Amino acid sequence: MAARVLVPKQARRGAVIEIRVVVQHVMETGYRLDAFGRAIPKNVINTLTARYNGEEIFRAEMGSGIAANPYLQFYTVATESGEIVFDWVDDAGERGSERAAIAVID
Amino acid sequence: MSFIGVHRRSSAVIAFLLAALAASAAERQRPQPLKSGIEFASADIRAQQSDDFANPGMLWVERGAKLWQEPAGRDGRSCASCHGEAQQSMRGAATRYPLYDSAGQRLLNLEGRILQCREERQQAAPLARESEALLSLSAFVAHQSRGMPVRVSIDGPAREHFERGREFYHRRVGQLNLSCAQCHQDNWGKKLGPETISQGHGNAYPVYRLEWQTVGSLHRRFRTCLSGVRAEMLPYGSAEYLGLELYLAWRAQGLAIEVPGVRR
Numbered sequence A: 001m002a003a004r005v006l007v008p009k010q011a012r013r014g015a016v017i018e019i020r021v022v023v024q025h026v027m028e029t030g031y032r033l034d035a036f037g038r039a040i041p042k043n044v045i046n047t048l049t050a051r052y053n054g055e056e057i058f059r060a061e062m063g064s065g066i067a068a069n070p071y072l073q074f075y076t077v078a079t080e081s082g083e084i085v086f087d088w089v090d091d092a093g094e095r096g097s098e099r100a101a102i103a104v105i106d
Numbered sequence B: 001m002s003f004i005g006v007h008r009r010s011s012a013v014i015a016f017l018l019a020a021l022a023a024s025a026a027e028r029q030r031p032q033p034l035k036s037g038i039e040f041a042s043a044d045i046r047a048q049q050s051d052d053f054a055n056p057g058m059l060w061v062e063r064g065a066k067l068w069q070e071p072a073g074r075d076g077r078s079c080a081s082c083h084g085e086a087q088q089s090m091r092g093a094a095t096r097y098p099l100y101d102s103a104g105q106r107l108l109n110l111e112g113r114i115l116q117c118r119e120e121r122q123q124a125a126p127l128a129r130e131s132e133a134l135l136s137l138s139a140f141v142a143h144q145s146r147g148m149p150v151r152v153s154i155d156g157p158a159r160e161h162f163e164r165g166r167e168f169y170h171r172r173v174g175q176l177n178l179s180c181a182q183c184h185q186d187n188w189g190k191k192l193g194p195e196t197i198s199q200g201h202g203n204a205y206p207v208y209r210l211e212w213q214t215v216g217s218l219h220r221r222f223r224t225c226l227s228g229v230r231a232e233m234l235p236y237g238s239a240e241y242l243g244l245e246l247y248l249a250w251r252a253q254g255l256a257i258e259v260p261g262v263r264r
Helices: B002-029 B043-050 B057-069 B079-083 B110-121 B132-143 B158-170 B180-184 B218-228 B239-251
Strands: A003-006 A010-012 A016-023 A045-052 A055-061 A071-077 A082-090 A095-105 B099-101 B106-108 B207-209 B214-216 B261-263
Touching: A003 A082, A003 A095, A003 B057, A016 A045, A016 A082, A016 A095, A045 A071, A055 A071, B043 B261, B057 B079, B057 B132, B057 B207, B099 B158, B106 B110, B106 B239, B110 B132, B132 B214, B158 B180, B158 B239, B207 B218, B218 B239
Parallel strands: A010 A095, B207 B261
Antiparallel strands: A003 A016, A016 A071, A045 A055, A045 A082, A082 A095, B099 B106, B207 B214
């Protein structure tokens, strides 16, 4: 699963930073039928989390109502230099991960 | 004697008038002023297209960049093995497509050229039209021309394809009995339900279309339009669609490439 994350490379301690993530995924709703009239099973990224130096700072639980290739944007406070790790899993059990480093300056 | 002189002069006048008529006919076939489809889109979609991170089409472009480096075929050569860095070698390439390939004696669009390269040069397994891999590659290659104006050639052997495309564009088709021109030439800017009718240019393709929830080629858009007027949908890469693509590119001459575009 291709994904892109955007985390500022550098931020001042205590600053509010914007984080963006987009994951390539069909987000199959479970409501559609294929060409033969058979139901296409639901398969969406049901959970996406972001951990900042191990601590969970963001969690999204998604369902059928979320469009394909979900784009998420959220904010956090830059506390320490380190790494933000993004993990997600879909209904088929396929997992994906992406990470980004951040340097906090005083 | 003077009769012949008059005749000559009048035929010169007629020839001049015909040329002027043809020129104005050409002008009538090109919308004035030229407006890209993005100008008819909502503010949200314009923002999504112009922000390279929010633009979902960039996922395909990035995948295409990876595929560009990936060895394939008998000798394990990648696109990069011959073409090097696409940022240089492919700059402006998309502005010239579709173009007539004299070796193969056929009209190729960008997808067709990638398929040909893959088959004949790399000797790799062919990619299916509209497959994720082909869309990613064509989006990546076309992206290298972003901001550059469309400038295709309709001279020489391309002319025949161009005329075929022009004929297709003006032919009424389907149960609704509509031609492309009736909406996109004669009535652009007006409303069709909640939609503003665009001029129907292909300069942003392959495009991420929200309705599709994915990236699709211009030929997929043709199929969508034809299905909309209840006409027969032709196969991807068909001669009619290639001709139409050339006609559209001629009509869009001067508009900047926007790949990857975002449309509703």
